[in-house]
Amino acid sequence: MMLMPPFTLHHPGSIEQAVSIASDLMSKGEEFDWVAGGTDVLPNYKWRINPKPHVISLAKIPEANQVTPYEIGCMTKLSTLKEENGIHPLIAEAASKIASSLIRKSATVGGNLCLDTRCFWYNQSEDWRRSIDWCHKADCGTGADCRVIPNQNTLCVATYQGDLAPNFMALGAQVTLIGPEGERTIALSEFYQLDGMKKNVLLPGEFMLKVTLPKDSFDYTGSYQKLRVRESWDFPEAGVSAVWKKGDYSTLRIASTALESIPKTHEEQVSPLAAAWQKGTSLSELSDAVRKSVKPVNNTALPPNYRKSVVRILTKRALKNIGCE
Numbered sequence: 001m002m003l004m005p006p007f008t009l010h011h012p013g014s015i016e017q018a019v020s021i022a023s024d025l026m027s028k029g030e031e032f033d034w035v036a037g038g039t040d041v042l043p044n045y046k047w048r049i050n051p052k053p054h055v056i057s058l059a060k061i062p063e064a065n066q067v068t069p070y071e072i073g074c075m076t077k078l079s080t081l082k083e084e085n086g087i088h089p090l091i092a093e094a095a096s097k098i099a100s101s102l103i104r105k106s107a108t109v110g111g112n113l114c115l116d117t118r119c120f121w122y123n124q125s126e127d128w129r130r131s132i133d134w135c136h137k138a139d140c141g142t143g144a145d146c147r148v149i150p151n152q153n154t155l156c157v158a159t160y161q162g163d164l165a166p167n168f169m170a171l172g173a174q175v176t177l178i179g180p181e182g183e184r185t186i187a188l189s190e191f192y193q194l195d196g197m198k199k200n201v202l203l204p205g206e207f208m209l210k211v212t213l214p215k216d217s218f219d220y221t222g223s224y225q226k227l228r229v230r231e232s233w234d235f236p237e238a239g240v241s242a243v244w245k246k247g248d249y250s251t252l253r254i255a256s257t258a259l260e261s262i263p264k265t266h267e268e269q270v271s272p273l274a275a276a277w278q279k280g281t282s283l284s285e286l287s288d289a290v291r292k293s294v295k296p297v298n299n300t301a302l303p304p305n306y307r308k309s310v311v312r313i314l315t316k317r318a319l320k321n322i323g324c325e
């Protein structure tokens, strides 16, 4: 049986309290994690994957629980992301494909967007990782090398496998981050960082408060296509989101996930083809261009070449689903 390691749980009731607890712990040199639904970070703790002595819950912060069609607080449960609650149909579709219905009742938007990267050399029990002499994401101190791309030594190529990010990115969402240095709002597409250890641009003591969709986001029709081993609850092995204002090729956007350490947009591949769309041929060319632009590595359940080849099919399906042919 995997027992939870001991930690002190903090329950701030406001943004100010959360920031003050974080600042206080940092000034004492104490490490901590934010916790939202806990569906990822707490199982990781049980596996002794980077557990911290302090955990700060965002559950009781009123602003984090607010949700409107355009502003979604970080503590919003995935199970409430439904069209009948005024949520964008693409976000509702993507949320319905995450994990299982039970997990979606606890899992949150902020936790999904800030999800840790994953790797089959890392998401294992402590004993298992010790038996292979660690890797540098979990045990920098030992000097262990990366198991996936050895001899490069600084970068971790663990895979980001969150489903919501490419969909929010395709819709042009922004995120509000808040911490000891104050508040800032950035495009979600600028939030992620290529290193699987650093993951994103959050500063020490900073957390994601909410996601904001642009005013014209409901003019966009979208489709999210996901490859996973078991439809019932598995993480994406590849995911492609496509959106456009129906009939207007200049508004076409594509974003992908679960293929690298970051989810990413594909403006470079979309723009030239969207500018001179040829019915019949452009769809194939674009799907192939997106496939060529991703570089999955061998650290998830399915082989990287297979995941890469499926990207072409997922892109085609997503485009056809939104009527872009």
Ligand SMILES: Cc1cc2nc3c(=O)[nH]c(=O)nc-3n(C[C@H](O)[C@H](O)[C@H](O)COP(=O)(O)OP(=O)(O)OC[C@H]3O[C@@H](n4cnc5c(N)ncnc54)[C@H](O)[C@@H]3O)c2cc1C
Binding pocket: 033, 034, 035, 036, 037, 038, 039, 040, 041, 042, 043, 058, 074, 078, 097, 098, 099, 100, 103, 106, 107, 108, 109, 110, 111, 112, 113, 114, 115, 116, 161, 162, 163, 164, 202, 206, 207, 208, 209, 233, 234, 235, 236
């Ligand atoms: C069996 C199983 C299947 C799963 N399948 C999927 C899947 O198909 N697709 C998918 O996307 N995910 C999947 N997950 C992962 C996870 O359940 C979801 O991503 C979930 O949305 C995470 O949200 P949470 O609130 O539980 O996050 P938590 O576990 O609370 O936190 C996750 C991480 O984000 C950080 N964090 C949380 N909130 C914030 C915030 N507001 N600001 C800054 N940092 C924050 C935490 O410190 C932690 O590092 C699966 C998990 C399990 C156990």
Ligand code: SF4
Binding pocket: 118, 119, 120, 121, 122, 135, 136, 137, 138, 145, 146, 147, 148, 149, 155, 156, 157, 158, 196, 299
């Ligand atoms: S990609 Fe390398 S460093 Fe990162 S978790 Fe996997 S084995 Fe470890």
